[in-house]
Amino acid sequence: MTAATDLTHPERDAIVLSAVLFALSDPDRLEMVRQLRDGPMDAANCTALDPSIPKSTKSHLMKVLREAGVIRNEPNGRNRTLTLRRSDLDQRFPGLLDSVLDAR
Amino acid sequence: MTAATDLTHPERDAIVLSAVLFALSDPDRLEMVRQLRDGPMDAANCTALDPSIPKSTKSHLMKVLREAGVIRNEPNGRNRTLTLRRSDLDQRFPGLLDSVLDAR
Protein backbone atom coordinates (compact mmCIF):
# COMPACT_ATOMS: atom_id res chain seq x y z
CA MET A 1 0.00 0.00 0.00
CA THR A 2 2.97 2.24 0.26
CA ALA A 3 1.55 4.12 3.17
CA ALA A 4 2.77 7.58 3.88
CA THR A 5 4.84 6.11 6.64
CA ASP A 6 7.01 3.99 4.39
CA LEU A 7 9.10 6.48 2.52
CA THR A 8 11.50 5.27 -0.13
CA HIS A 9 15.23 5.57 0.27
CA PRO A 10 17.83 4.89 -2.42
CA GLU A 11 20.16 1.95 -1.82
CA ARG A 12 23.65 2.94 -0.93
CA ASP A 13 25.03 2.02 -4.34
CA ALA A 14 22.26 3.93 -6.05
CA ILE A 15 23.19 7.22 -4.43
CA VAL A 16 24.13 9.73 -7.12
CA LEU A 17 26.78 12.36 -6.61
CA SER A 18 24.94 15.12 -8.45
CA ALA A 19 21.84 14.60 -6.36
CA VAL A 20 23.82 14.71 -3.12
CA LEU A 21 25.62 17.90 -4.11
CA PHE A 22 22.37 19.47 -5.17
CA ALA A 23 20.65 18.51 -1.93
CA LEU A 24 23.49 20.01 0.08
CA SER A 25 23.62 23.16 -2.02
CA ASP A 26 20.65 24.69 -0.25
CA PRO A 27 21.46 26.50 3.02
CA ASP A 28 18.28 25.33 4.73
CA ARG A 29 18.88 21.73 3.84
CA LEU A 30 22.53 21.96 4.80
CA GLU A 31 21.58 23.37 8.17
CA MET A 32 19.34 20.40 8.81
CA VAL A 33 22.13 18.02 7.89
CA ARG A 34 24.48 19.79 10.25
CA GLN A 35 22.05 19.27 13.08
CA LEU A 36 22.08 15.56 12.40
CA ARG A 37 25.82 15.36 12.57
CA ASP A 38 25.89 14.20 16.18
CA GLY A 39 23.16 11.62 15.87
CA PRO A 40 19.54 11.08 14.93
CA MET A 41 16.86 13.60 15.83
CA ASP A 42 13.14 13.78 15.81
CA ALA A 43 11.99 15.72 12.79
CA ALA A 44 10.24 18.15 15.09
CA ASN A 45 13.54 19.17 16.63
CA CYS A 46 15.45 19.41 13.40
CA THR A 47 14.83 22.85 11.97
CA ALA A 48 15.89 24.82 8.94
CA LEU A 49 17.60 28.19 9.19
CA ASP A 50 14.23 29.82 9.56
CA PRO A 51 12.38 27.73 12.15
CA SER A 52 9.05 29.29 11.27
CA ILE A 53 8.69 27.81 7.80
CA PRO A 54 5.43 25.98 7.09
CA LYS A 55 5.49 22.28 7.69
CA SER A 56 4.80 21.41 4.08
CA THR A 57 7.89 23.36 3.06
CA LYS A 58 9.98 21.65 5.68
CA SER A 59 8.63 18.31 4.59
CA HIS A 60 9.77 19.07 1.08
CA LEU A 61 13.28 19.95 2.26
CA MET A 62 13.45 16.61 4.03
CA LYS A 63 12.20 14.88 0.92
CA VAL A 64 14.98 16.24 -1.25
CA LEU A 65 17.58 15.14 1.29
CA ARG A 66 16.00 11.72 1.62
CA GLU A 67 15.62 11.07 -2.10
CA ALA A 68 19.23 12.06 -2.64
CA GLY A 69 20.26 9.51 -0.03
CA VAL A 70 21.58 12.01 2.48
CA ILE A 71 19.20 11.28 5.33
CA ARG A 72 16.92 8.51 6.43
CA ASN A 73 13.41 9.36 7.56
CA GLU A 74 11.64 6.70 9.57
CA PRO A 75 8.42 6.62 11.53
CA ASN A 76 8.80 6.74 15.27
CA GLY A 77 5.60 6.76 17.24
CA ARG A 78 3.70 9.69 16.01
CA ASN A 79 6.67 11.58 14.83
CA ARG A 80 9.66 10.70 12.66
CA THR A 81 13.30 10.13 13.26
CA LEU A 82 15.84 11.65 10.92
CA THR A 83 19.24 10.04 10.57
CA LEU A 84 22.24 11.18 8.59
CA ARG A 85 23.35 8.32 6.33
CA ARG A 86 26.93 8.84 7.30
CA SER A 87 28.39 5.43 6.67
CA ASP A 88 26.60 5.01 3.36
CA LEU A 89 27.85 8.37 2.19
CA ASP A 90 31.35 7.78 3.51
CA GLN A 91 31.59 4.51 1.65
CA ARG A 92 30.19 5.87 -1.54
CA PHE A 93 31.95 9.25 -1.54
CA PRO A 94 34.84 9.11 0.93
CA GLY A 95 35.58 12.42 2.60
CA LEU A 96 32.78 14.32 0.94
CA LEU A 97 30.42 14.66 3.85
CA ASP A 98 33.10 15.67 6.32
CA SER A 99 34.56 18.27 4.02
CA VAL A 100 31.14 19.81 3.55
CA LEU A 101 30.24 19.73 7.22
CA ASP A 102 33.62 21.10 8.25
CA ALA A 103 33.32 24.06 5.91
CA ARG A 104 32.71 27.21 7.90
CA MET B 1 33.05 49.56 -20.56
CA THR B 2 33.81 46.27 -18.90
CA ALA B 3 34.69 44.50 -22.06
CA ALA B 4 33.54 40.96 -22.60
CA THR B 5 37.11 39.90 -22.02
CA ASP B 6 37.23 40.95 -18.38
CA LEU B 7 34.99 38.53 -16.61
CA THR B 8 34.47 38.91 -12.88
CA HIS B 9 35.67 36.30 -10.43
CA PRO B 10 34.86 36.16 -6.72
CA GLU B 11 37.75 36.68 -4.31
CA ARG B 12 38.81 33.53 -2.56
CA ASP B 13 37.24 34.57 0.73
CA ALA B 14 34.03 35.45 -1.01
CA ILE B 15 33.50 31.96 -2.36
CA VAL B 16 30.28 30.55 -0.97
CA LEU B 17 29.85 26.87 -0.19
CA SER B 18 26.27 26.66 -1.44
CA ALA B 19 27.23 28.15 -4.76
CA VAL B 20 30.14 25.76 -5.19
CA LEU B 21 28.02 22.72 -4.39
CA PHE B 22 25.33 23.93 -6.74
CA ALA B 23 27.81 24.52 -9.54
CA LEU B 24 29.23 21.03 -9.10
CA SER B 25 25.80 19.42 -8.88
CA ASP B 26 25.31 19.48 -12.64
CA PRO B 27 26.86 16.55 -14.54
CA ASP B 28 27.91 18.70 -17.48
CA ARG B 29 29.61 21.24 -15.28
CA LEU B 30 31.25 18.55 -13.19
CA GLU B 31 32.60 16.92 -16.32
CA MET B 32 34.22 20.17 -17.35
CA VAL B 33 35.78 20.53 -13.92
CA ARG B 34 37.16 17.01 -14.14
CA GLN B 35 38.86 17.85 -17.39
CA LEU B 36 40.60 20.75 -15.71
CA ARG B 37 41.96 18.59 -12.96
CA ASP B 38 45.35 18.11 -14.57
CA GLY B 39 45.88 21.71 -15.55
CA PRO B 40 44.44 24.63 -17.50
CA MET B 41 42.82 24.09 -20.87
CA ASP B 42 41.58 26.19 -23.70
CA ALA B 43 37.83 26.54 -23.46
CA ALA B 44 37.55 25.05 -26.92
CA ASN B 45 39.05 21.78 -25.72
CA CYS B 46 37.07 21.60 -22.52
CA THR B 47 33.76 20.02 -23.34
CA ALA B 48 30.62 19.04 -21.50
CA LEU B 49 29.27 15.50 -21.54
CA ASP B 50 27.53 16.25 -24.79
CA PRO B 51 30.15 17.95 -26.96
CA SER B 52 27.56 19.14 -29.44
CA ILE B 53 25.79 21.64 -27.20
CA PRO B 54 25.42 25.16 -28.61
CA LYS B 55 28.17 27.55 -27.65
CA SER B 56 25.84 29.87 -25.76
CA THR B 57 24.79 27.00 -23.55
CA LYS B 58 28.36 26.01 -22.93
CA SER B 59 29.23 29.60 -22.16
CA HIS B 60 26.49 29.60 -19.55
CA LEU B 61 27.86 26.45 -17.93
CA MET B 62 31.25 28.11 -17.66
CA LYS B 63 29.64 31.21 -16.23
CA VAL B 64 28.02 29.32 -13.38
CA LEU B 65 31.32 27.65 -12.52
CA ARG B 66 33.17 30.94 -12.73
CA GLU B 67 30.72 32.93 -10.64
CA ALA B 68 30.76 30.24 -7.99
CA GLY B 69 34.55 30.55 -7.84
CA VAL B 70 35.26 27.08 -9.16
CA ILE B 71 37.12 28.04 -12.32
CA ARG B 72 38.95 31.01 -13.70
CA ASN B 73 38.24 32.12 -17.25
CA GLU B 74 40.82 34.38 -18.84
CA PRO B 75 41.39 35.67 -22.33
CA ASN B 76 44.20 34.03 -24.23
CA GLY B 77 44.74 35.20 -27.75
CA ARG B 78 41.52 34.67 -29.51
CA ASN B 79 40.34 31.99 -27.22
CA ARG B 80 40.10 31.60 -23.45
CA THR B 81 41.95 29.61 -20.86
CA LEU B 82 40.05 27.82 -18.15
CA THR B 83 41.75 27.05 -14.85
CA LEU B 84 40.48 25.14 -11.90
CA ARG B 85 40.87 27.33 -8.79
CA ARG B 86 42.32 24.44 -6.88
CA SER B 87 44.34 26.25 -4.25
CA ASP B 88 41.62 28.78 -3.53
CA LEU B 89 39.08 26.02 -3.09
CA ASP B 90 41.43 23.88 -1.04
CA GLN B 91 42.10 26.75 1.32
CA ARG B 92 38.50 27.71 1.67
CA PHE B 93 36.99 24.22 1.81
CA PRO B 94 39.75 21.71 2.58
CA GLY B 95 39.21 18.31 1.04
CA LEU B 96 36.00 19.21 -0.73
CA LEU B 97 37.27 19.38 -4.27
CA ASP B 98 39.29 16.18 -4.04
CA SER B 99 36.44 14.23 -2.55
CA VAL B 100 34.16 15.35 -5.34
CA LEU B 101 36.68 14.67 -8.09
CA ASP B 102 37.60 11.29 -6.64
CA ALA B 103 34.00 10.15 -6.58
CA ARG B 104 33.40 7.59 -9.27
Next chain:
DNA sequence: CCTTCGGTTCCAAAATCTTCGAACGATAGG
Protein backbone atom coordinates in the same frame (compact mmCIF):
# COMPACT_ATOMS: atom_id res chain seq x y z
C1' DC C 1 40.85 46.58 -43.81
C1' DC C 2 38.11 42.43 -43.91
C1' DT C 3 37.21 37.94 -42.55
C1' DT C 4 37.33 34.17 -39.60
C1' DC C 5 37.49 32.16 -35.17
C1' DG C 6 36.42 31.57 -30.37
C1' DG C 7 33.45 33.11 -26.99
C1' DT C 8 30.24 36.35 -24.53
C1' DT C 9 25.79 38.75 -24.08
C1' DC C 10 20.95 39.40 -24.83
C1' DC C 11 16.55 37.70 -24.77
C1' DA C 12 12.65 34.86 -24.54
C1' DA C 13 10.77 30.22 -24.13
C1' DA C 14 10.84 25.87 -21.70
C1' DA C 15 11.90 23.20 -17.86
C1' DT C 16 12.68 22.65 -13.07
C1' DC C 17 12.41 24.02 -8.13
C1' DT C 18 10.35 26.19 -4.34
C1' DT C 19 6.62 27.59 -1.52
C1' DC C 20 2.66 26.90 1.15
C1' DG C 21 -2.39 26.21 2.06
C1' DA C 22 -5.53 22.52 2.36
C1' DA C 23 -6.62 17.76 2.63
C1' DC C 24 -5.24 13.39 4.30
C1' DG C 25 -2.93 9.45 7.24
C1' DA C 26 -1.13 7.20 11.19
C1' DT C 27 -0.37 7.11 16.09
C1' DA C 28 -0.94 7.90 21.02
C1' DG C 29 -3.91 9.34 24.65
C1' DG C 30 -8.07 10.41 26.86
Next chain:
DNA sequence: CCTATCGTTCGAAGATTTTGGAACCGAAGG
Protein backbone atom coordinates in the same frame (compact mmCIF):
# COMPACT_ATOMS: atom_id res chain seq x y z
C1' DC D 1 -13.96 5.74 19.54
C1' DC D 2 -12.62 10.54 19.28
C1' DT D 3 -9.41 13.77 19.06
C1' DA D 4 -5.06 16.16 18.89
C1' DT D 5 -0.49 15.91 16.98
C1' DC D 6 3.07 15.39 13.61
C1' DG D 7 4.09 14.79 9.23
C1' DT D 8 3.13 13.61 4.24
C1' DT D 9 0.81 14.51 -0.17
C1' DC D 10 -1.61 17.33 -3.51
C1' DG D 11 -2.00 21.18 -6.37
C1' DA D 12 -1.19 25.56 -8.10
C1' DA D 13 1.40 29.83 -8.18
C1' DG D 14 5.83 31.98 -8.14
C1' DA D 15 10.77 32.00 -8.67
C1' DT D 16 14.93 30.33 -10.53
C1' DT D 17 17.57 27.69 -14.11
C1' DT D 18 18.43 26.02 -18.43
C1' DT D 19 18.46 26.32 -23.29
C1' DG D 20 19.63 28.11 -27.67
C1' DG D 21 19.30 31.48 -31.62
C1' DA D 22 20.94 35.97 -32.98
C1' DA D 23 23.80 39.85 -32.41
C1' DC D 24 28.18 41.32 -31.03
C1' DC D 25 33.38 41.72 -29.73
C1' DG D 26 38.32 41.29 -29.67
C1' DA D 27 42.39 38.94 -31.60
C1' DA D 28 44.90 36.91 -35.40
C1' DG D 29 45.73 36.38 -40.28
C1' DG D 30 45.46 37.29 -44.97
